[in-house]
Amino acid sequence: MDQLLTRAQYVRWRTAVFAIFLASGLSIATWASRVPDIKSTLAIENSQIGLLLLGMGVASIIGLSLASVVIARFGTRRGMLGAMLVFAVGVALIGFGTDVWASFPVVVLGLALFGFGNGAVDVMMNVEGAAIETHSGKTILPLFHAFFSFGTVIGAGLGALAAALDVDVAVHALVIAAVIVVIAATAFLNVPTREAAGDPVGEAKPRWRERLAVSLSAWREPRTYALGVIMLGMSFAEGGANDWLALGVSEEHGGGAPLGAAALAVFSVAMTVVRVFGGPLVDRFGRVATLRVLSATAAVGILLFILAPNLPLVFVGAALWGVGASLGFPLGMSAAADDPAKAAARVSAAATIGYVAFLAGPPALGFISDRIGLLNTLYILVALVVASGIASSAARPIAGSTVGAGHPHDRAEGPRG
Template sequence: MISKQKHRFFLSLFFFISGFSFATWASRIPTIKTTFDFNEAELGSILLALPVGSLLGLPISGWLISRFNSRVPLAGGYALNAFSLALIGFAQNVYSLVVAVVLFAFTTRIFNISVNTQALTLQKQFEKKIIGSFHGYWSIGGIAGILLSTLLLSLNVSIHLHFAIVAAIMLLVTVYSYQFLLGGDRSKTGNKLILSKPDPYIFYLGIVVFLCAICEGGMFDWSGIYFQEIIKVEIFTYGYLVFMTFMAASRFLSDFIIGRFGMPKTYIMSAAFIISGISLAIIFPTFWTAMAGFSLVGFGTASIIPMSYALAGASKKYSPGMAISIIATYSITGMLLGPPLIGYLAHAFNLRVSFIIFALCGLLLIPITRLFFNHQKLADQVKD
């Protein structure tokens, strides 16, 4: 029998490698922009292929979670994700690039739902909170991916070789680690999407993760461009690296912070960090102020999605897998709509102006989270 600690280790490994692979893609977006000679609007259009692929995966991911134990779509989606990452690296024209990016987003959707369902199921075996640490490992994987990208950029390693190496690592991890994932976690109830008036509990959480994901997605895909074109540094991965580093640190601290201050105050603090950090980077576009600003944004965004996923798992209407699938629809849509939105705004105005959207999203988090907790409070009073 596999111990819960071993389950936790290998599930953490999947979070780590998924962050590693996503950072590999995101850190090389400036390379793709240069290779295909895209302007900001054209790059934004390419990035728009991501939400298309993700939305295509919406009905399929929900069906897979309701039909199988979560480790089946997790492993299958992850193996296909590795294949799609390699395809991006070898794309020779815009059409093959779009197909590869759509497949990348589609498979990311599948394993993202599965790995978070596994995390919520495993959480039930532990008394202390462990959800934040899983997302922390995703961020640590992202840092490792950025560091490798920075090294390979300095060595002038081609993007197709870079992506092929990472894809091979992903496949090896998937094949070996599958046996150590949780089995028998398919929920018998709450697996059907109910088409009716939106459940306020899920709807408010969805808007929260949507706003946060716009910030995350925009920072993932445009921080390198910002440092390349606004800060004007040759190694453009610095901003992405500091953002991911502080995101990881915050996620490992998030369980303690939530226990100390509670979720309502943690949401407010997160919003304040996002607003102040991005304002600093916009108003004072120098290397060190931008580094400080991006670190604050990383610290602010880190706790929001793990907190929201944990709250979604407590839904009275849906099973954890279906609740996460619905919430992740908002999350992934925000994460993948954010980058093209930044691209279009940057083309219409300039990149610094386009980053204001992050501050606006941070500001909106405050009233939306208050609406959610007020609704939760009223629901508890009615129940009592």
């Protein structure tokens, strides 16, 4: 049995997981913001940057895939601590490999550790976030993902400041790595031990082989793949915007680089705002209805972005695109974790599908766009977000789960007070 939590313990747990999401975003933006300096210091070409990104992506997918094995063996609480320490070491190695040793292989190793740790902790922090949802009875995973976005904003800002002040990548990376270690240790002390999360409870030894069998069983469940379709479409939409929206504005719509960056900022702000305030909407209308409306919004936004005859409408399309793509991933995670006993396995499986799309989708779009043009390629995103909307019924809460059920559940309970 999991321990009963006081209000103070619950608040500390929730705050700790908010901090973990923020630390993950902070680490990713730290690396991304210093890529120009890393390229310059190591005197490497864009093709070698591409190899770094490929290695990090492969390591991330391995981390995602093995997260359920780590949870089965060590539990979510200890697993998060270990994964965060791994990607903190990775961040430090990226810095030292750049400025101290000037070694491309060391940077590759750092990015591999960075990607693996971030991939693994992504599953675990979503498992914890879903458990907090269940404990509170409210949809708050979108808010956790908003904290990830806050982390990327903070990391990008600090990275820009460090670059402007000519701070070595090694010094910058070491400071961020130390911050991540502090967050990891503090979070570990404030995340409760939960039997449902595989944490060792009492004197009994964890039956990790049995939990591993449960983890692998998630890949045999049709609902896993239906949730994967939801997350795949929305991940393509988000990843495609991050990598190609600015270029679409600057080149295809003739807006130039500054307006391209501004349009991407509009997309990102729209997405973050909905993630901050979207939870109550989901609790009011339900996961399925929300996903259907948002998939339609994303499709309209992308179509408007493609077909708009002037730049103001392009910006409106970017905003609708961000709104529509905002909640697909967190709500897919929430749905995957409806059953606490199988949350780790299902979140790992669904997240793997979503992140493969997020990491592999944009490069695929680039390859296709060389043949048919970038704006024409974005029609693929329209088809995928429509498919997400069609599959959204898979996100309906399972029997016994009330989070994300919407107002019909409230009416069934009768009046309160």
